[in-house]
Amino acid sequence: MAQLAASIITHDDEFKRQVAQMLRACGVPVGIVEGARVATEGPGPDLVVVDIRGDVSTGMAAIERLRVTQPSVAIFAIAATAEPDLILQAMRAGANEFFPWVPGGASQASRAMEDSFQGAVRRAGARREAATAGARQPCVTHVFLGAKGGAGTTTVSVNCAVELARLTKRPTAIIDLKPCLGEVALFLGVRPRFTVLDAIENLHRLDRDFLRELMARHKSGLDILAASEQFDRPNAQDASAIEELLRVLSRLYDYIVIDAGNMINACAVSALYAADTIFLVTNPDVPSIRNAQRLVDRVRQLGAGSERVKILLNRVSDQHLIAPKQIETALGYGIHHAFPSDYRTVSTALNSGVPLALTNHSEISAQFGSFTRHLLGLQDDAKPEPEKRKAFLGIL
Ligand SMILES: Nc1ncnc2c1ncn2[C@@H]1O[C@H](COP(=O)(O)OP(=O)(O)O)[C@@H](O)[C@H]1O
Ligand SMILES: [Mg+2]
Incomplete structure (x- = not known):
């Protein structure tokens, strides 16, 4: 919406x-x-x-x-x-x-x-x-928030954004809202010239042409607004500028993906309020689930629309002792989608700067494809190797 x-x-x-x-x-x-x-x-x-x-x-x-x-x-x-x-x-x-x-x-x-x-x-x-209605498809904004550092928020948001751009061929942007040293551009193998800070410091001249200058372009067609390189920004004083930036972007793009990091700071709150869906990325371990519970409560307190929250379970393997049912009970939400643990595949993609969606035929890339198709209401025609899929579904 x-x-x-x-x-x-x-x-x-x-x-x-x-x-x-x-x-x-x-x-x-x-x-x-x-x-x-x-x-x-x-x-x-x-x-x-x-x-x-x-x-x-x-x-x-x-x-x-x-x-x-x-x-x-x-x-x-x-x-x-x-x-x-x-x-x-x-x-x-x-x-x-x-x-x-x-x-x-x-x-x-x-x-x-x-x-x-x-x-x-x-x-x-x-x-x-x-x-x-009929004038233009309203922009859809998906915000990814991590239950803790390392949960895989950047991995999931980057791969989802690339898939959205690739599947829809519509204007799609990913915004890295992490204060300092966000890794979205790095994951995509792109060297950005400008960052979120350049955008919010030039709000008064933020028209279509200027924004096009600020965004880095990925070969999938995805536009990237890279993270600030300052340690203490964007901060609470920048929150309303971030809100305005997201409003401007929503008029230029059909899909916006936001990597909000793993803290509900003032800028992440601006993103949560703009979100159509808030994907909470968590792992099946006790600290992640405990943090996820707290974040779900905080979103509810903020009135950001707890019905917009969806749980993504990343790094699922048969080593974990917490069953998905227990996680669902603890969080009060069903698991919307689960991604298998596959460190070798994920880190190879990360090190090469080529997202999984573009290179790989593993179970995890099939899951990113299926997750994004589902978001778009498309039929899921991903057909990973039956043995691997059976093993992964067995874990769940
Ligand atoms: N499904 C997965 N299986 C294995 N390793 C993963 C998976 N998802 C992410 N990782 C690894 O976890 C680390 C942290 O991922 P990242 O996306 O940067 O997390 P965050 O953004 O939440 O801090 C990276 O080294 C990444 O390769
Ligand atoms: Mg990250």
């Missing part, structure tokens, strides 16, 4: 934080757009929340201005009280929805307000889907 871009007009930071949280938790991917950060390419936000609790006349003027400059934007007015006069005034100025602000979170009135607000956001999302 395409992301809904929302912006919040207020002078109250706490209000902004609470409204952003309500927007995020409504079940559709929502990107928060900071007014100052809007990139050059493409339209403005789809939805604007205007705070009219304090200075009513300034709030009304902001609504009127928005309605004139962006006729199709959904405007939500939030007022201190639900006075009929105020509702009428807001509607006349051009607001589509009106909500009395009920702070406090836990009270029944506050929950009722939150429910009706979120219902209105979902309706705005559905209306936008309907309006853009």
Whole structure:
């Protein structure tokens, strides 16, 4: 699904934080757009929340201005009280929805307000889907998050991205969001000239041509935005710029794959909010499962849509004592896909910089193919050697 871009007009930071949280938790991917950060390419936000609790006349003027400059934007007015006069005034100025602000979170009135607000956001999302249907296939964003370092997040995300580009022949990009020394470009044997930092530091000029300069190209057709080379960036201060970058990319690409590393930092959170699917990559060992449990809980807390989480079990072998059923019970999710352990094949591909999807006929490359076909809703016609497949399925 395409992301809904929302912006919040207020002078109250706490209000902004609470409204952003309500927007995020409504079940559709929502990107928060900071007014100052809007990139050059493409339209403005789809939805604007205007705070009219304090200075009513300034709030009304902001609504009127928005309605004139962006006729199709959904405007939500939030007022201190639900006075009929105020509702009428807001509607006349051009607001589509009106909500009395009920702070406090836990009270029944506050929950009722939150429910009706979120219902209105979902309706705005559905209306936008309907309006853009047929114009262009909405971009699909897959985020890969590792339960711990070495789980195979980069391996799985790189091979999935190459397969997506190869199978669809549609514009596909992989973004390495790991702060410093991410390995996506290395895994693909590509030497990048620019990184994620160049993109977020030039947001104001981030149009199609400039982005094309920043991306490195893999021979499969996949575009790569390589990881920053600075140890402490991107960091929390860069999170909203990352969010805006992902929004711009979603207008240029049909498929976006994000290697989010193995920590839920502020930038990974931006990616999680933009995700259609969050693939949690874990191994069948106790530390990985324990971390995966924590990450699943954190995603739920963030309201990033725990229904979007899918578990990938990597490095499955008959040496492991934890049965897949136990893992599913511990995580509260079924295993979406499993990849066998095959160090020799994976590390040969890594050392040569040629992804498995392009070279190999092993069981693990068949699994990457089958995983990606399934993502695309294509029939799985991968036919690995029957003996190897039988052995792998036997483990599961
Ligand atoms: N299915 C697998 N079988 C065997 N080794 C694997 C597998 N997947 C990844 N590896 C190896 O594990 C190491 C870490 O993989 P990587 O993708 O860099 O993990 P992460 O990005 O989660 O840190 C690499 O040396 C890689 O070759
Ligand atoms: Mg990695």
